[in-house]
Amino acid sequence: MPTILGGGVAGLSAAYYLTSRLAKKIELFEKSTRLGGWVRSESHPEKSLVFEFGPHTIRSKGLGASTTMELVEQLGLETDIYPIGCSSEASKNRMIYVKNNLCTLPSSLIDMFKTTPPFSKPLVSGFLQDLRAPSVKHSLDDESIYNFCKRRFGGEIADYIISSMICGICAGDAKEISVRFIMNDLFEKEQRHGGVLKGLIKDYFSKEIKKMSNMERFALMSKDAKLVESARKNNWSIYSFKNGMETLINSLNSNIKSKGVTVNTNSECKQITFTTNGAVININGKEIETDHIIGAIPSFKLAELVKLQHPFLNNQLKDIQYVDVAVVNLKFCSKDLLKNDAFGLLIPPSENIPILGVIFDSCVFNMSGTVLTVMMGGKWFEKYLGKNPSQSEILDIALEQTAKILHINEKPDMFRVNILRNCIPQYTVGHKKRIEEVRNYIEKNNLAVSLCGAAYDGVGINDVILSAKTQAYSLLKL
Ligand SMILES: Cc1cc2nc3c(=O)[nH]c(=O)nc-3n(C[C@H](O)[C@H](O)[C@H](O)COP(=O)(O)OP(=O)(O)OC[C@H]3O[C@@H](n4cnc5c(N)ncnc54)[C@H](O)[C@@H]3O)c2cc1C
Known part of the structure; x- marks a missing residue:
């Protein structure tokens, strides 16, 4: 058995x-x-409100996405899904908070050619740097995602985009997290061909058949599920469930x-x-x-x-290693407290601000009032929150930061504070x-x-x- x-x-x-x-x-x-x-939701259908204490959304692209969608379909949950399309504001607009400013990250090809704060050059210059950067002399087995991106695409991309992204994905420090965590393919292309773009182009035209891992083989089994087709046709970016x-x-x-x-x-x-x-x-x-x-x-x-x-x-x-995260769910009565329609914001660690980021739940989902989730701690839990912070200390920091960054000064009419010990592996x-x-x-x-x-x-x-x-x-x- x-x-x-x-x-x-x-x-x-x-x-x-x-x-x-x-x-x-x-x-x-x-x-x-x-x-x-860690999957835990508190649903209040009468108030059109869901507080998520753990994961909020599931990606509808990438390895594994079709497996989950097939599972959702087999469980008969298609009508419970809450999809978010790639063209929605919540999916397109992702922000970072740098030097006391909220900056929207480029989300289209045209944006890549523009210089937008906090960057001093258009993002496309990162690709040029990859073409110009010296080839690797000694092949590496692994390195931090921060070092890899800084080497290939430049310091600003590593500092602002990658470091914030790693805070958002695993509440960790990009200077310690392996490049293989989310950029395994790009890293291997660089190691084999001397550069990321060179590798992408060479592999595109190569006839070499790569041996599939078991995970890739089992992921492929689900590619024809109806929900996968529907997500593709309707260009979903992420999804969740209506009741959490x-x-x-x-x-x-x-x-x-x-x-x-x-x-x-x-x-x-x-x-x-x-x-x-x-x-x-x-x-x-x-x-x-x-x-x-x-x-x-x-x-x-x-x-x-x-x-x-x-x-x-x-x-x-x-x-x-695992890190602790404090999750603060806030609901404010007023509807339009957020100036930006976006998924949320992330804060690069170099800003030294005691929160990791904020999810704008009421922009992503149809909820009454303004609903936010403030994520705190992670790799920097003790530095900013101490060893054993009380729930009210954590709530105060979350409110102080939402007031400073998002200019929300209203008192929340509902809130939850959860301290998740050892919740995300690094x-x-x-x-x-x-x-x-x-x-x-x-x-x-x-x-x-x-x-x-x-x-x-x-x-x-x-x-x-x-x-x-x-x-x-x-x-x-x-
Ligand atoms: C705050 C937060 C936000 C997240 N956001 C997202 C998101 O938006 N999208 C996304 O895709 N992912 C997200 N994740 C990641 C995702 O939620 C987790 O990776 C996933 O839930 C982990 O599932 P698991 O079953 O591997 O582990 P766990 O959820 O840790 O489950 C392990 C279970 O084992 C039990 N257990 C432990 N020890 C024993 C024992 N000795 N005997 C028996 N049982 C035991 C525990 O009680 C627990 O129930 C988030 C995670 C966190 C913490």
């Missing part, structure tokens, strides 16, 4: 993909009283239960002991035998469970190699465990679902 540890989106998706092809009994163990992990992201969790939970999966909440795994034909897991003090484990819990938690028997795994897994330089070593060790020692979730193959919802599908299907030898 396969066992799944963790009832976040990764664990629930793994159960979904296993049950779609396997008749065996499956058990899932979740430590807390609820399912969903937790819609996906509730539906996954009902689906897997209806297919016979036993879902146990309040069930913490305290230890794993691998045996010759599987493993014994200790759940709240009770020993249970299993033939395979899908580990869909944070890597530092898994590290503790295997520490006694596999110190190497323990060391590698606990090297993956893919620091060397992450890809570390994960390869972990998986090689598991294979070499024939350990009955597969790893999926945010710590390994990407931190977005799409990545997590695709990693669950890949591990489930690989286990089923598909």
